[in-house]
Amino acid sequence: MKTTDLDAQRSSSENLEGKERSTETAVSYPSSSRAVNIIRLLTGVLVLLIFAGVLPGDIRYFLDDKLQTYTTIFLGIFIEAVPFLLAGSLVSGFIAVFIDRDMITNYVPRRAVPAALTGALMGFVFPVCECGVVPVTRRLYKKGLPLPVGITFLLSAPVINPIVLASTYVAFGFGPILIGRYLLTFLIAFTIGIIFHFAKPEDVLRPAEETGIGLVNTCNIMPTSTEGQSKQRGLLAIITAADDFLDMSRYLIIGSLLAAGMQTFIAQGILLGFGSDSTLSVIAMMVLAFVMSICSTVDAFLALSFANVFTTGSVLSFLVFGPMVDIKSALMFLGVFRRRTVLYLILLPLLFTLLIAIFINLNLGL
Amino acid sequence: MKISRFDTIIWSIVSLLVGLILLVILLGNQLGLEVLQLRPGLDAATVSTKIHIQVTFADDLASIPNPAITFSPPVSGTTSIDGKTLTFQPVTPLQPNTDYQVILSEGISAENGRRLKEDITWQFHTSQPQILFIKPDENDPEQIYIADPSGTIVPKQLSQSPSSIKAFAVSPDGSRIAYSATTSESGQAGTSDIWLMNSDGSDAYLLLLPCVDAICSNPEWLPDGHRLIYERRQIPVPGAAAGNPRLYWLDLLTGETKPVFADSQRLGLFPVVSPDGKWLSFVSPQDMGIQLYNFDDGTSILVPNRMGTAVNWRPDSQTIAMADIVTQEQVWGINLSLFDVNTETSVNISEGMQVDDSGPVWSPDGQQIAFGHKIARSAMGRQIWLMNADGSHQIPLTDDTDIHHINFAWSPDGQFIIYQRYNLEELYAQPSVWIIDIQSGETMEIATPAMQPTWLP
Structure with missing residues (x-):
């Protein structure tokens, strides 16, 4: 049975490779999609809000105030995330140009457990946060990365990387939070990676023609000399990175708009009242993590401010679930996976984290 | 929608996880309270x-x-x-x-x-309760001393204040002592600060509240042991006379001090906090009486009183005992009365007009009152008397008219009373602190000179 699965997966990867070859020969443009329409709609709403001056005084004041808050939060999230997306896109561009498909085929294991283990630790090779990890994963899939490796990498890399290790250590020191964050992230990402071993890539990943991912047409810019080729390959990597960046930015913008909207119009103060409840505190912190969409490189410092009020399990859930899934990253997943898969990628980390965090609160008393 | 084998696996896992979450919640907290x-x-x-x-x-x-x-x-x-x-x-x-x-x-x-x-x-x-008192000294600063009630150990100096201690109060749990002391050489003459020390003599003094332009005195602890109320008399310019007394808070945790009342013109002195911490009684010169201020709801009860001395709260915090001047046909006396804070009614418990009763102090169980008694308008010394809580069964504990007895304090077990006394026959009599066994009436000198005795419980 296992052999059959592996064969099927290999076959799927080959099919994807074939599609990649066909797309890499032409410049790809982001196709007009539902996401673009949503942006248009939200822009329209914003314009309406701006013209809300015609509304009665109280409502206008309320909207002005909210709009100001909304804009500030949106810019906060977006500006914080953009450099990481840029970094991820650059890594993606260089992977596209410099990493050969054979390297991945030869060095990345395909058996379930080693594959998931590899994915869980790849963050130390590609230290990216939840914004940067999406384009990198997408690019690696195009290079033939086995599905479980990519899923595990996608979920674990925002935490299991040296930058976040340092920031969590600075915030909490060496103790249950630091250990718990890494252990739980590894455990959950690894388990979900194993689960995705049973999936067929074509059922999970969006087809290449939908994602619009590829390389620019290199025929006209590729020189014939070796030295010139190296320079031009670098240029090509940057151009590809820019393409990736623009492609993923729309998801980031929509995600940031949604996150800002949730933070502006939904009272989060209520959630803070559940700090000492073993179950509700976990739910509250997971909702906060999802809504606030804070980058994993800095979320430990925010979590520290909750540490004295909220249960240990809930603080851990904030630090584990948030980097795996939040509003903006969930939107960005749509650029890689089918919608149903995105739903699974939200549900599984959510339920695993919820289970473990509540169990910690009720049984371990960290 | 096509359901694949993978979808089935996912939804099975989701169902399992939901079930496990519910199970963990239903099993409840397996940890004990630490x-x-x-x-x-x-x-x-x-x-x-x-x-x-x-x-x-x-x-x-x-x-x-x-x-x-x-x-x-x-x-x-x-x-x-x-x-x-x-x-x-x-x-x-x-x-x-x-x-x-x-x-x-x-x-x-x-x-x-x-x-x-x-x-x-x-x-x-x-522990065995100890006796604290102030030992006056013409040459050195007055300090707090500690003595054993058995009188077998020579009293020893407890405080190490660089300046004279004028009043002190033991914290509710007996671990610390707050005291007011005149300013040291570096301060402005005539002012006094609030200090804090441990009652075991360690950390013998710590400046809690420097009052460079005021006389801060009579500290009174709140039952929480974190706050004090004290009297503050502002000195507008150096060398000027101190102003009227007002009551202030002092938070020991933050060091913050502020007036008890928002109305800065409200005067108050001799603050006493009820044992349950709900009431503050103080002498209000403007109102010619005792104000009972409720901390919970901010309301006040005025109890008319012309005597202007501190009241004493019953341990259950329901009744105060106080002395007041009574007059009838150009004859005056001083009577004791009890005021019930629930019914807001007062009852006179002295035996007639021809007495001068004062300084009532409730026993620790609230069943008896020790008080000073003498015949009104006489030159005799005030004696220690006992009565039941309702004013009945008034009996003398001392009977020496040459000796004046004041400042009574019950021992925590209610078996002894310590007090300060003067010999009226001596021209330059020094105050001394004595102890009396209530059952036997036996008395014993603790220290001379000594004044303001209180128990370190």
Whole structure:
């Protein structure tokens, strides 16, 4: 049975490779999609809000105030995330140009457990946060990365990387939070990676023609000399990175708009009242993590401010679930996976984290 | 929608996870409520008889069983919870020199659902109360001294104040002493500060509140042991006379001080806080009476009084005893009266007009009152008398008209009274502190010169 699965997966990867070859020969443009329409709609709403001056005084004041808050939060999230997306896109561009498909085929294991283990630790090779990890994963899939490796990498890399290790250590020191964050992230990402071993890539990943991912047409810019080729390959990597960046930015913008909207119009103060409840505190912190969409490189410092009020399990859930899934990253997943898969990628980390965090609160008393 | 094998696997796992989450929640909290600190600690040997038992838990408390805490020998009191802390406040002080066993009952639960899974038992031993007094000295600063009630040990100096101590108050748990002292050489002449020291003599003085332009005096503790109320007389310019007294808060945790009343023109002196901490009584010169200020609702009760001396609260905080001037057909006397704060009614408990009764002090169990008694308008010294709480059965404890007795203080066990006395026959009599056994009437000198005696429980 296992052999059959592996064969099927290999076959799927080959099919994807074939599609990649066909797309890499032409410049790809982001196709007009539902996401673009949503942006248009939200822009329209914003314009309406701006013209809300015609509304009665109280409502206008309320909207002005909210709009100001909304804009500030949106810019906060977006500006914080953009450099990481840029970094991820650059890594993606260089992977596209410099990493050969054979390297991945030869060095990345395909058996379930080693594959998931590899994915869980790849963050130390590609230290990216939840914004940067999406384009990198997408690019690696195009290079033939086995599905479980990519899923595990996608979920674990925002935490299991040296930058976040340092920031969590600075915030909490060496103790249950630091250990718990890494252990739980590894455990959950690894388990979900194993689960995705049973999936067929074509059922999970969006087809290449939908994602619009590829390389620019290199025929006209590729020189014939070796030295010139190296320079031009670098240029090509940057151009590809820019393409990736623009492609993923729309998801980031929509995600940031949604996150800002949730933070502006939904009272989060209520959630803070559940700090000492073993179950509700976990739910509250997971909702906060999802809504606030804070980058994993800095979320430990925010979590520290909750540490004295909220249960240990809930603080851990904030630090584990948030980097795996939040509003903006969930939107960005749509650029890689089918919608149903995105739903699974939200549900599984959510339920695993919820289970473990509540169990910690009720049984371990960290 | 096509359902693949993978979808089936996912939804099976989702169902399993939801089931497990519900199971974990249904099984509830498997952890016990953790006790972080016991006060007094395990096998503590010299515990104050006025200690409030405190247990600090790891989590915020939600509910406690009844009774949550029991003692052997039995102690009656009230139990309260505040955040992570459970406090038991005995109605009367504990017995001195006694072994106590405390049992904290299982079932105390925290807001996060954790419960104390089994009884916690520990022991402590109460100390023998000591006597504190101020020893006046013409050459050196006046200091607080400590003495043994048995009189077998020579009194020793407890404070190390660089300037003279004028008044002091022992904290509710007996661990610290707040005192007012005149400013040292570096300060402005005529002012006084509030200081703090440990009652065991360690850290013998700590400047709590520097009053560079005021006389800060008569500190009075709140039962929480974190706040003081004191009298403050502002000195507008150096060398000028002090202004009228006003009452101020002093928070020991933050160091913040501010007026008790928003109305800056409201005067007050001789502050006394009720044992339960709900009332503040003080002499209000503007109102010609005693004001009883309720901390909970901010209301006040005015009790007319022309005497202008501090009142004494019954241990149950329901009644005050006070002295007042009474007149009838150009004849005056000083009578004692009791004022009930619930019914707001007053009852005279002195025996007729021809007496000069003053300085009433409730016994620790609230059943008796010690007071000073003499015949009105006579030159005799004031004697120590006892009466029941309703004014009945008034009997003398001392009978020496040449000696003037004041400043009475009951021992925590109610068996002794310490007091200050003067010999009226001596031209330059020095104050001295004595102790009297209530049952036998036997008296004993503790120290001379000495004044303002009080118990260190």
